[in-house]
Amino acid sequence: MADARIIHHDSDELIPISALTQYAYCPRRCAxxxxxxIWEENRFTAEGRIMHEHVHEEGDESRGDVRIERGVALRSLKLGLTGKADVVEYHRQPDGSWQAFPVEYKRGKPKPDDSDKVQLCAQAMCLEEMLNVSIPAGALFYGKTRRRLDVDFDETLRQETQYVAKKAHELIESGQTPxxxxxxxxxxxxxxxxxxxRTIQKKRSVESYLKRMLDET
Ligand code: SF4
Structure with missing residues (x-):
């Protein structure tokens, strides 16, 4: 993987954590x-938005050894990110301390790419910077399967998250849509x-074909 070193950002340079999800899905969509x-809603984005709104509306609560906070504001100057966590659980540890554990809600099912894991890891890294703690794991809850997928924030995922944050910053700052x-x-x-x-790709192939023909003649 390319250089993923952390740079410190000013507070006016922050981009939304969701830009990382978009970049990991498709850099052109991010741009x-x-x-x-440009934003257009389809059935998938509308269902996702409604699910997030519903989670945030539920408010904070305590259940035994778990404290639950919803709609938690996040920020990282190291990654240059701002956003909101759907849920941050705090699990009571045997020594009485509380371990933060972010949970992100998704409407569908687990994706073949890492975009959801990158988003969740970015949330954890924001919390680590804000609370000065270490967060080893979190979970993604998928609405379609009604299951939680545990995610370990290992070194590989952290490096990938730093890399995607850096690339998303570079893309947005360039002002150039791929x-x-x-x-x-x-x-x-x-x-x-x-x-x-499809249309643009076809047009580009016709243009490059014509250019090749002209170069040969
Ligand atoms: S190439 Fe265009 S249509 Fe395809 S995922 Fe990216 S933004 Fe969406």
């Missing part, structure tokens, strides 16, 4: 949303109509 300010690359992920992307991945 369309955060550079071009060209589309059509892939299976486009079928569930809410921005497919604005992005036009």
């Amino acid at each position: 369309l949303i955060h550079i071009e300010q 060209k589309p690359v059509y892939a299976k992920r486009c079928e569930s992307c809410s921005l497919v109509a604005e992005c036009m991945p």
Whole structure:
């Protein structure tokens, strides 16, 4: 993996944690949303939004050895991120201390890529910086499977999260939207109509074909 060193950011340089999820899913989607300010809702994004709103509305509570805080504001100057955690659980330890454990709610099922894990790890790294604690694990709750997936914040995932945060910053600061690359992920992307991945890709192949022909003649 490329250089993932941490740089300290000013508070006016922070980008939303969600930009990392978008970048890990597709850099062009990240640019369309955060550079071009384009947003379109589809069934998947609407269901996800409603699920997050519902979780945040439930408020804080205590259940035995677990304290639950919802809609927790997050910030990291190391990663240059700001955002909100759906849920942060605090588990009472045998020595009486409380171990933070972030939980992020997702509408669907576990994805083949690491975008959800990167988002959750970014939340944990924000909490570590804010609370000056160490957070070894958290969980993703998927609405479709109604199951929690435990996520260890190991060194590999932390490096990947730092790398994605750095790349998302570079992309947004560049102001340049990358060209589309059509892939299976486009079928569930809410921005497919604005992005036009197939049309633009086809146009680019025709243009490069014509250029090759002209160069040869
Ligand atoms: S339609 Fe495909 S290429 Fe375009 S932003 Fe969405 S995922 Fe990326």
